[in-house]
Amino acid sequence: MADLTVSLRGVSRHFGRQIAVEDVSFSLEPGQTVALVGHNGAGKTTLMKLMLGLIRPSGGTLSVLGEDPGRGFGARREIGFLPENVAFNPSLTARELLGFYARLKGARSEVGPLLAQVGLEEAANRRVGTYSKGMRQRLGLAQALLGSPRLLLLDEPTTGLDPSLRLSFYETIRTLGSKGATVLLSSHALGELEQRADRVLIMHRGRLLADGTIGELRRLAELPVRMRLRVNGSWPALEAALPPGTEVTRSDGIVDLACPAPRKMEVIRHLASDGTAVKDMEITPPSLDELYAHFLRGGGE
């Protein structure tokens, strides 16, 4: 129990009659990078606010870094938070703002290095009011990284970041993760989470629909593996003898196959059996987008 960074048991949160989070249980371990996936209004932000102790649960218990976040704010010293659409007072400069937040966390020496890390060194003495959305987002990241947090809660962290900053952002996350920090990030950009998240939590209308590594979710979802082949004239003979359950769509030298995941190797062996019929092959396992869509359709029951 003490080892878990975050632990939620049966947590619910209602706003009047509206249900924001309903009976959610999961726990996060040190060093994990976890993706929190769901539509707008699925309860992602509410979960983060609950972990920060900004709102209290209507039911259930939660513990963050060994404390009940509703009781005291001591644990927040070790939490970094980046809200969705982060906003700053426009009349102050980035250095002043980051200095202010650093003072609240007792981490004043980190201001300079962090500004350099997010690439805001040159703009640091300009008012934040003159910043682009991407620059504000970078400043938001910098403040979340203050005080070497053990838990990072990032709500849509990569919106507005250009590709190179995105890469350096994920690099930073990886470094923090290897030092034992737990990172929970919510995002709509499922594609970019695919390689980076150890684990995925899928939320829908306040409920936790699925929880597991991408591999586990793929097995659960039983979604077909897709293959795209470039073939020559001897293809039809091969197609006739494909293992059962394989769907085929043909168009002009390109063949799209969809086969159940457990039969994948069987299909590949069959395709390779006739030396020249298949000229090229691309294999795509079900993407996070497809998994997400699958679980939303109610496939997770």
Place this chain on the structure above:
Amino acid sequence: MNATLAIAGKEIREGLRNRWIVATTLLLGLLALTLSFLGSAPTGSTGARALDVMVVSLSSLTIFLIPLIALLLSHDAVVGEAERGTLLLLLSYPVARWQVILGKFLGHLVILAIATIIGYGAAGLALSFLSGDGFSEGWAAFGRMIANSIGLGAAFLAIGYAVSALARERGVAAGIAIGIWLLFALVYDMVLLGVLVVDQGAVITPPVLNALLLLNPADVYRLLNLAGSEGAALATGMAGLASDSALPAPVLVSAMIGWIVFPLALASMLFSRRQL
């Protein structure tokens, strides 16, 4: 405490940056000068010194202006940050909500104090130069008036935070703040006066009247200034009232402190209950 001071420091910096401090200082200074030069003409025969007259005319100005400035600063403190989205981030830091309120209060109080001391002080200096009364006379009362004005501002800052912590929208907070300003700066005294005339001392005996005066920070301020300056009381023709008043300065000062502390505590409580 460090968090509170950090928040106070940030408010002062913002006040400097967005010209709040400069604007209010100029406004107070210019109005104080205008009022005192216009008001100094007809004093001749009462034997009041120029600064004493200024104390009187400035306290009338202060009763309208300082609460308005204080409410303008404070009504936005919680609800404005909530609407701009900066509050969520601030509260994710290791700070208690009462520290946020106290920090903002200290910061805004410094802004108000700077504006009042410089604005009124400059006008006072200019007047005592020109009138040739010299520096020593009347300055104690003038200094007390400035201190009282800052106290009055503090009370309305505190009231403003309570409004801000309660309101769901900025427009609502502004509306309530204006209502409170009208009530305490204008309506309260008018109604009280009307009741006194109709009542003819039947229900509203002097002790009741005193209690009623303590229930309005603006009246507490007025009485404090009269209690602090005989010369000023003479100039207003209210010397009789001031000496008759059963409210000695310590009572008035405690009432003013109460008007600061209770709304601040209320604001902290309302803020703690606020949903984000």
